[in-house]
Amino acid sequence: MTKLVTPGDLLLDRPVRNPYTFVKAEKTYAAVVGMFDPEQGRFMPIKGSYLPMVGDDVIGVVEEEKVIGYGINLFSPYKGLLSSKGLRFPFEPNNIILAQVSEVSEVKDIWLSRPMKLEGGEIIDIAPTKVSRVIGKHSSMLNVVKAATKCDILVGKNGLIWIKGPNQQKAAEAIEKIDREAHLPGLTDRIMEFLGVSPEEVAAMAAQQPQRSSFEAGRDEGQREERGGFGGRDRGGFKGRDDRGPRRDYGDRGPRRDYGDRPRRDAPRESPAGTGSSGEQQPAEQAQASERGSGQ
Amino acid sequence: MGTPSEQPLIVGGKRLDGRAMDELRPITITAGVLNRANGSAYLTWGRNKVMAAVYGPKEVFPKHETDPYKAVVRCRYLMAPFSTDDHGRSGPNRRSREISMVIKEAFANVVVAEVYPKTAIEVYIEILESHGSTRVAGLTAAAVALANAGIPMRDLPIGVSIGKIDGQVAVDMQKEEDNFGQADMPLAIKPTTGEIVLLQMDGKMTRSEFEQALDMAYAKVDEIHELQVAALKEYFDRAAVMPQEE
Known part of the structure; x- marks a missing residue:
């Protein structure tokens, strides 16, 4: 049985950290007005601003x-x-x-x-805390609204919902009803009644109308995961005015990586070519290489 | 507290409006009365009429007041010019700025400000009609408005005033008792912990009278807190059946 709790009410005897609760002496208390289900330990705040999370x-x-x-x-x-x-x-x-x-x-x-x-359509604004109710378990609620109104609906975690389709107005009304009545039980049934459809019809309509993936198709995948700095496109060349200040201090980089004592792979390859430009250096390199080689 | 009374404030064991010494004036609270505010409440406390509105969390202006670690709580308490017997001047004055500050500090102790860094939470308290103890009435209304806005809070603070009239300690000062009594003490208390977040005193009370006053205040905490909770519950029941007009 869910009950309405107000700020300062005790929820759980163990600490659970959440933007809508606070912990004091290893116990969890409600920080906002919400519906609490003591059996499942579920707390649904009734109002609250959107808090960004990576991946939303x-x-x-x-x-x-x-x-x-x-x-x-x-x-x-x-x-x-x-x-x-x-x-x-x-x-x-x-x-x-x-x-x-x-x-x-x-x-x-x-x-x-x-x-x-x-493009097109309209957006409506609901409480971000009720987005999960608009979507429903395995997006059951959203499928009902989508199937009954034949609208494309995209739900943003921040509480903005984009609707486009023939029955935009009806869909918007249904979602506003969900927003208002999110804390009352039996919501999916009431929404089906509101939209004038039965569960069987929803299932049939959902099957008829394949899940369109407009969501993924229109993404601008051209946006590359790119960071400024080292490597990549910006490597080398003139980088503009010399106002970047002193070079960053990378500190002590520790001992050099151990490559074993085999000769460098490119060392013998260069030696037979023997072009004149670095002629003086080559014997030294060769000597070094053979020295290392003899150790093997 | 003002000039001592010429006429008795207690007649036959009853106060001017017929209340007992430990009796509150009738209080009504309605939550969610304003459409454009994030949260709001309308409170009547005897003849006091108070409207409280909460906006936020929102961007901080001016920018330099931003706190990168927590939300800034702001408060404005204002008495409407028509709220008193004599038509007053509009806008803030020394008294209202002081009250704004003490109420802001009371809420800064209650709001879980760390949840919304870099934002401002603004509380507006408008006294539409005043009849004594308006700061505690305003604070009680603002607490409901904050909860109505979904601002995380550690508690739902209540305000109550205690005073001394004709040598006796009494709860909930009305205008005449405030003006002609011997002492007036507004208090704000967190109901679940009993912590005091606001305490001022004007006038003189002995130590034993002060302790008696505190006891009387604590005895009224639950009564006021229950009204706040009922107002919030009523709002969410009402919101469910009534479409909100934009």
């Missing part, structure tokens, strides 16, 4: 173009950043995109990758 698929609106890329409004306390490096298509302000969180820094800079522009 999020939907956002391109807000501004910067030198390094784009600032993305994720409808969360923190802005997303999308590097324009390696992007195949430019974006424009007010474009709606789906992207994956690739990095969250200590100070909550959210770096996004694999962007995909969402």
